[in-house]
Amino acid sequence: MMYGVRCIGSIVPDNRLPEFPLVNEPVLEYKKGSKERKELEAALKKTAAKTEDVPIIIGSEEFRTNEVRHQVMPHNHSKKIAQFYWADKKLVEKAIKTATETQVKWDRTPIAERIKIWQKAADLMAGPYRQELNAATMLGQAKTVIQAEIDSAAELIDFIRMNTFYLKEATKYQPISENAKVTKNSLRFRGIDGFVAAISPFNFTAIGGNLAYTPALMGNGVLWKPSDTALLSNYVIFKIMREAGVPPGVVNFIPTDGPVFGDNITASPHLAGINFTGSVPTFNRLWRQVGENINIYNNFPRLIGECGGKNYHFIHPTADVQSVVNGTIRSSFEFCGQKCSACSRMYVPESLWPKVKEGLIKVRDTLKIGDVTDFNSFTSAVIDDKAFARIKSYIDHAKSSKNLEIVAGGKYDDSKGYFIEPTIVQSSDPLDKIMTEEIFGPVLSIYVYKDKELDQTLKMVGTSTRFALTGAVFSKDEAFLKRALDELKLTAGNFYVNDKSTGSVVGQQPFGGGRMSGTNDKAGGPHYILRWCTPQSIKETFVPLNEVDYQYMRE
Secondary structure, eight states, rough: OOOOOOSOOOSSSOOOOOOOOOOOOOOOOOOOOOOHHHHHHHHHHHHHHEEEEEEETTTTTEEEEEEEEEEEETEEEEEEEEEEOOOOHHHHHHHHHHHHHHHHHHHSOOHHHHHHHHHHHHHHHHTTTTTHHHHHHHOOOOOOOHHIIIIIIIHHHHHHHHHHHHHHHHOOOOOOSSSSTTEEEEEEEOOSSSSSEEESSOOOOOHHHHHHHHHHHHTOOEEEEEGGGGGHHHHHHHHHHHHTTTOOEEEOOOOHHHHHHHHHHOOOTTTEEEESSHHHHHHHHHHHHHHHGGGGGGSEEEEEEHHHHHHHHEEEEOOOOHHHHHHHHHHGGGGGGGTTTOOOOOEEEETTHHHHHHHHHHTTTOOOOOTTSSSTTOOOOOOSHHHHHHHHHHHHOOOOOOOEEEOOOOOOOOOOOEEEEEEEEEEEOOOOOHHSSSOOSSSSEEEEEGGHHHHHHHHHHHHSEESHHHSEEESSSSHHHHHHHHTTTTSSSSSEESSSOOOOOOOTTOOOOETBBBOOBTTTTTTGGGGGGOEEEEEOOOOOOSSSSGGGOOO
């Protein structure tokens, strides 16, 4: 043991940060005559009246190329709400250089200062920019009022606020220092040298904000590739974060062709990570490219992906029929089933099927499908012509297959908008592709099982698809629920008991699944931020080392 006088003070700054609560952003109701409804109606008119020009943004510079694209309203595809430009190879390379160079300076910004910026951004989103975010999401992604409010307001704000809370809490842990007068041990969070590529989807505005700005919060430089069909709402987020104080170059806004982006980020030795939400084939391609280039990188790139699912509702003979019907309608058909968590397959016992079928048809027939500015619309159009064609192909398959029967719906029309009726299909084959493949649209497939075959049907839930994102069990039998909790343990990253398979809330149900549904890093929970930092352990010694041998050697 060393003895002596402390000769210098600690060079590591105090990590303690101001305390603040962990609370969810309230979801506004938009009742007739309410303040928020009037503000939203004004924002919708303003957003619809123009075509926003959205540049590529690298550092503090704006770029426009000859590759001009437009974002249209899915429910009225003759109307353009944004004009934007695809970055070419040179611009992607410029963005990589900018983000990598900026990361070094940004990482030295104290955590307390970063947290203040994020909290200011959340306040801007909750206040003056709330309805601009909602209007851009409604018109650009065909979300109804409540679906936009939950997503582009409440969930986005929760991600921005709560990730700062999780970061504050994480800094409270410090290693053991047995005698702090002699040695002090500490831990600090660093960003990863290089850049992080954030590739976000169309279906949740909030996901775009989380994918790009959580790595940035942790001290990283980011290239954000937004979805072409969520371009305007994502651009609003970018502008808000800049206004709040995120310096130029920390997050760079790079609309571009997917392969151009993927090929160039994976070819750079500075790639530090990919934060992705999208399809399995795209994530597989990126993962394969990283693997092929593994020897060129300065770091082992972090790969985080959420890739969707074939989510289920499993109905026990004791289930409450009304809960099954209402929960399934909402889970399957809100936002046209364009949720990673949407119920896409359901298993119903023969004994309950007549009542469940009657209830599903009755409620489905009351749903209004139309323009999102009509506050009576339950849902609207699917996102674009590609989605329309894909979903249509499954409905056409149901019409032609001897194993399938369309119980309700089945119509589609893309003359004005990309409209597809909420469609319910009964399958006599539990392994038909409509029961096993992700459709990502308003199509619910149902297999009716014999009550005596409950056990083998339960096993089929986990063996018939490669996905494992969300799932729900409906039952009043507590013994069965306990058994199902074990039997279905690996079939869903988010599991619901007597509730629908959608609707996870940041801070309440951290989200993500395994198998081909993704890497299950649980966005919205406390561990997600840690995936985007590289901690450093520090030991400081305050006394001189005067000996080389040990006491026992002198005995």
